[in-house]
Amino acid sequence: xxxxxRTVGATRGRGRPKDPEAGRAILRAGLELFVERGFEGTxxxxxxxxxxxxxxxxxxxxxxxxxxxxxxxxxxVEEPGWPSNDEIRVASPHEILERILPASAEMAVDPRFRxxxxxxxxxxxxxxxxxxxYWKHYVAPRRAATSALLENARRDRKVPVDADVDVLxxxxxxxxxxxxxxxxxxxxxxxxxxxxEVYRVAGLLP
Amino acid sequence: xxxxxRTVGATRGRGRPKDPEAGRAILRAGLELFVERGFEGTxxxxxxxxxxxxxxxxxxxxxxxxxxxxxxxxxxVEEPGWPSNDEIRVASPHEILERILPASAEMAVDPRFRxxxxxxxxxxxxxxxxxxxYWKHYVAPRRAATSALLENARRDRKVPVDADVDVLxxxxxxxxxxxxxxxxxxxxxxxxxxxxEVYRVAGLLP
Numbered sequence: 470x471x472x473x474x475r476t477v478g479a480t481r482g483r484g485r486p487k488d489p490e491a492g493r494a495i496l497r498a499g500l501e502l503f504v505e506r507g508f509e510g511t512x513x514x515x516x517x518x519x520x521x522x523x524x525x526x527x528x529x530x531x532x533x534x535x536x537x538x539x540x541x542x543x544x545x546v547e548e549p550g551w552p553s554n555d556e557i558r559v560a561s562p563h564e565i566l567e568r569i570l571p572a573s574a575e576m577a578v579d580p581r582f583r584x585x586x587x588x589x590x591x592x593x594x595x596x597x598x599x600x601x602x603y604w605k606h607y608v609a610p611r612r613a614a615t616s617a618l619l620e621n622a623r624r625d626r627k628v629p630v631d632a633d634v635d636v637l638x639x640x641x642x643x644x645x646x647x648x649x650x651x652x653x654x655x656x657x658x659x660x661x662x663x664x665x666e667v668y669r670v671a672g673l674l675p
Numbered sequence: 676x677x678x679x680x681r682t683v684g685a686t687r688g689r690g691r692p693k694d695p696e697a698g699r700a701i702l703r704a705g706l707e708l709f710v711e712r713g714f715e716g717t718x719x720x721x722x723x724x725x726x727x728x729x730x731x732x733x734x735x736x737x738x739x740x741x742x743x744x745x746x747x748x749x750x751x752v753e754e755p756g757w758p759s760n761d762e763i764r765v766a767s768p769h770e771i772l773e774r775i776l777p778a779s780a781e782m783a784v785d786p787r788f789r790x791x792x793x794x795x796x797x798x799x800x801x802x803x804x805x806x807x808x809y810w811k812h813y814v815a816p817r818r819a820a821t822s823a824l825l826e827n828a829r830r831d832r833k834v835p836v837d838a839d840v841d842v843l844x845x846x847x848x849x850x851x852x853x854x855x856x857x858x859x860x861x862x863x864x865x866x867x868x869x870x871x872e873v874y875r876v877a878g879l880l881p
Binding site: 505507509592595636641642646647652 | 711712713714715716717786789790793794796797798799800801803806807810838839842843845846847848849850851852853854856857858869872873876877
């Protein structure tokens, strides 16, 4: 145990985070460093340093960098305004998308979102657990909602009966990810136009 | 200058690459390390070591890691079988895609392709020059050909007249990139089915 670790465990009022906050500070520091430097450019030492705790405090909670970053991604993924099951039942896909489009466009062009998604895709082959966590906690709930929208659009004959819903969802999400990582990323206004066109091709907007 | 550098410059017949081959060996080593460890996990020292040359030999050619890897990506991108302008003029999009589909599916599921694309997307925010090089030398020529195919399909009323060709191309390419980086990547057979569905949604296959 380093002297720093003891300080964090105790309550000396020096402004260092106490235990529950230390956990969040470590995850926040891990996510920041992952976004800035990538998986291989980040070390447990750097994470401890940025979080203002000792290395042992970090290792006591997470035995590996992959585990720590996976938890950090899990903590980060929350996005208000996504349609509830009730809303999907009563409103048309068109109405729902018109409501969430501006916020979705803002989020897609947010530099932090771009950078985090780039890093997760970048480590998807070397460290697949990060992508798996992102998929489970972020992508899967959104795909469930989008799938329900596509089913409704199919019932209304806006989407062909024989369309493969998984492929359609990949085309929508893939286009957005690919677009924001291209040279010359769009601004929010251009992204909103872009999203409309994507949803139109998929049959979700007229 | 290190002793190793001098050996490479001279011709002592020790099996070390001579100058022109040294250049290619350095680029190959750089690309391998980039794929294995990412941009931040790769150093000029490691590249020199794997290429079997001294550090100075590397620095004499490329002043930065970003420049070296950018050139390595440029060297790597070649894909036979892409339709020529003549073929696009005389054959239907349907015929052309049927010809290139099996090779495209094989390439998309190739672990080296997946890993390289993951790394390029991963560094697209922190080191955009790598994506810019990939875009210029690999993506742009393919987009020009795909755009011509979409124009032909539009003329034949398979693609709506008001469709945004850039968005359609992002949806096709984005879906494939996104699919191969998801948990549980597909095999070549599943990828071929997947590509057919993607092209069908875009209006390029019936």
